Amino acid sequence: MPPSDPFGTRSHVSNSAIHKHHTLAPDIYKRLFDTVFFKSQVFTTWSQGDRSWSLHCYGDPGCGKTTLAAIAVQRLREMTSASKNVPVVSIFIEEDISTSAGVFLEDFLYCVHQQLLPSAGSETDSHFRRYETASRSGESISKRTRILRTALYSQLDAKQHTLLVLDGYDRLGESLQILLDRELEDLQKHRLRILLTTRVPTFELPLDTNCDGGPDCHAWDLKLFWACTVCSQDPDEAFALCYDCKAKGKSCPHHGTAYLKEDYDHVNISFPDDLREFVEWDIQRCFGIPAAQPAPDSDTAIDFIADIGNITIAKLYLDNVHKDRSLDVVHKPGDRLPRNVVALFDAGIERIKKQPKHEADISLMAIAAAADRDNGTSIVSLEDWMRDALSRLPYLARAPPRSLEDILRCANGYIFEDSIDPDDRVSVEHSSSFKINDRHISYTTKADIAAHGNVASQYGR
Numbered sequence: 001m002p003p004s005d006p007f008g009t010r011s012h013v014s015n016s017a018i019h020k021h022h023t024l025a026p027d028i029y030k031r032l033f034d035t036v037f038f039k040s041q042v043f044t045t046w047s048q049g050d051r052s053w054s055l056h057c058y059g060d061p062g063c064g065k066t067t068l069a070a071i072a073v074q075r076l077r078e079m080t081s082a083s084k085n086v087p088v089v090s091i092f093i094e095e096d097i098s099t100s101a102g103v104f105l106e107d108f109l110y111c112v113h114q115q116l117l118p119s120a121g122s123e124t125d126s127h128f129r130r131y132e133t134a135s136r137s138g139e140s141i142s143k144r145t146r147i148l149r150t151a152l153y154s155q156l157d158a159k160q161h162t163l164l165v166l167d168g169y170d171r172l173g174e175s176l177q178i179l180l181d182r183e184l185e186d187l188q189k190h191r192l193r194i195l196l197t198t199r200v201p202t203f204e205l206p207l208d209t210n211c212d213g214g215p216d217c218h219a220w221d222l223k224l225f226w227a228c229t230v231c232s233q234d235p236d237e238a239f240a241l242c243y244d245c246k247a248k249g250k251s252c253p254h255h256g257t258a259y260l261k262e263d264y265d266h267v268n269i270s271f272p273d274d275l276r277e278f279v280e281w282d283i284q285r286c287f288g289i290p291a292a293q294p295a296p297d298s299d300t301a302i303d304f305i306a307d308i309g310n311i312t313i314a315k316l317y318l319d320n321v322h323k324d325r326s327l328d329v330v331h332k333p334g335d336r337l338p339r340n341v342v343a344l345f346d347a348g349i350e351r352i353k354k355q356p357k358h359e360a361d362i363s364l365m366a367i368a369a370a371a372d373r374d375n376g377t378s379i380v381s382l383e384d385w386m387r388d389a390l391s392r393l394p395y396l397a398r399a400p401p402r403s404l405e406d407i408l409r410c411a412n413g414y415i416f417e418d419s420i421d422p423d424d425r426v427s428v429e430h431s432s433s434f435k436i437n438d439r440h441i442s443y444t445t446k447a448d449i450a451a452h453g454n455v456a457s458q459y460g461r
C-alpha cells in the first residue's frame with residue numbers, strides 16, 4: 001500500500017461546473033420538440049445505438065438546448081428501460097470551466113464512470129479501486145486519468161452500448177474542446193454514442209449529397225446516407241444511397257454493398273424552431289382557457305412569438321404576458337423591444353467580450369460586418385475587412401484567424417455561414433433570432449459593435 005499524500009483526495013471532490021442532472025422547470029411543456037426532433041429520422045436512428053456517428057444538435061444562444069438535452073435524457077431512459085444493458089448517462093456543463101484542462105478531463109471521466117455503476121455502494125471493479133488508491137496516494141494526474149480511463153472502458157465494454165447526452169459543450173474553451181473531442185473519439189470505440197448540444201455547428205465544408213438510387217428517387221441534400229467508400233475516393237464518381245433506397249436493396253453498380261458505409265463521424269442537426277404549440281399552450285394557460293378553445297384575439301400574438309423561433313426570447317415575451325396579464329407587449333411593433341429581451345442580447349455580447357482580446361475583437365468585427373446589410377456580408381468582403389484590420393492592428397496580426405471556422409466559433413453562435421451551393425460560399429449572417437439592430441441591443445453595446453465596424457470599414461470597403 002503506497003503512503004497517502006496529505007493533499008490526496010479521500011473521496012472525489014466534484015467539479016462545481018459539471019452536473020449529472022438538469023432539473024426541468026415544473027412548467028415545462030413536455031411535448032416541446034416532439035414532432036420536430038424526437039420523432040425525426042435522425043434522432044430515432046441515433047437512439048438505436050448501433051451507429052457510430054454522434055448527433056450534434058446546434059441552435060442559437062438561448063434556443064432551449066439544455067431543455068432539449070434534459071428531455072432527451074428522460075425520453076432515452078424511458079425507451080431503454082426494458083434493456084438493462086443500455087445505460088443512459090448525461091453531463092450538463094453549467095458554468096464556464098475554471099479548472100485546468102487535466103482536472104476537467106479527470107472530473108469528466110469520473111462523472112461518466114459514476115453513472116455506469118449499477119447502484120451506490122455496489123462492488124466496484126478492480127481498475128476503479130486502483131484509481132482510488134492512486135488518488136489517495138497523490139499519484140500524478142496523468143497516471144490517475146490513465147487508470148480512470150481503463151476503469152471506464154471496462155464498464156463501457158460490458159454494455160451493449162451506452163448513450164451519452166452532453167450539454168454545455170460551448171462552456172469549454174477551444175483547447176478544452178479539442179482535448180475533449182479527442183477523448184470522446186476514443187470513448188466512441190467503446191460503443192459510447194454521443195448526443196451533444198452546441199451553439200456553433202461542428203464545422204464542415206458544405207457537402208451536397210444526393211441519392212444515386214435511380215430515377216425514381218429524388219432525395220437530395222442528405223444528412224443520413226450510405227456511401228460507397230471505394231467510389232467516394234474520386235469525387236466525380238461518388239456514390240451514395242438514401243436510407244430508403246438502401247432498405248430496398250439498391251447497391252453500388254461497381255462494388256455492390258461490400259463498401260457501403262455511413263462515412264461520417266457526426267451529423268449536425270439544426271435546433272428545432274417550431275414553437276407554435278408551446279406558445280399556444282402557454283398563452284391558454286395564462287388566461288385560464290381550456291385547450292380546446294383558442295384564446296380570444298391571441299392569433300397575432302401567438303404568430304409573433306412563435307416566429308421568433310428562439311425559446312428563451314419567446315419565454316421572455318411570455319413572461320411579460322403573464323406579468324401584465326395582457327397581450328399588449330407583443331402589439332407594439334414600432335417600439336423598442338421589452339427590457340428583458342434587450343438585456344439578453346447585451347449579456348450575450350458581454351460574454352463574447354470576455355474572450356481573449358484578439359478573439360473578442362475579431363468576433364465583434366465580424367458581427368459588425370454581418371450587420372452591415374440585411375442579408376449579411378459576403379465572405380469576400382469579410383475577408384477584406386479582416387485583412388485591413390490585421391494590417392493595422394499588430395495584436396490581431398500575431399494571432400490571425402486561420403479559417404472561417406475560427407471566426408464563427410469566436411462569435412459564439414451570433415453569426416453563421418449561409419451557403420446553399422458548396423462551390424459558392426456566399427455570406428455570413430446574423431443568426432435568425434439575433435439580428436443586431438437598433439431594437440435589439442442597448443445603446444452601449446451598439447456603440448461597441450459600431451466602433452468595431454468603424455475600425456474595419458474606415459479603410460476597407
Ligand SMILES: [Zn+2]
Binds near residue numbers: 252253255259
Ligand atoms: Zn462503389
Ligand SMILES: [Zn+2]
Binds near residue numbers: 218243244
Ligand atoms: Zn434514394
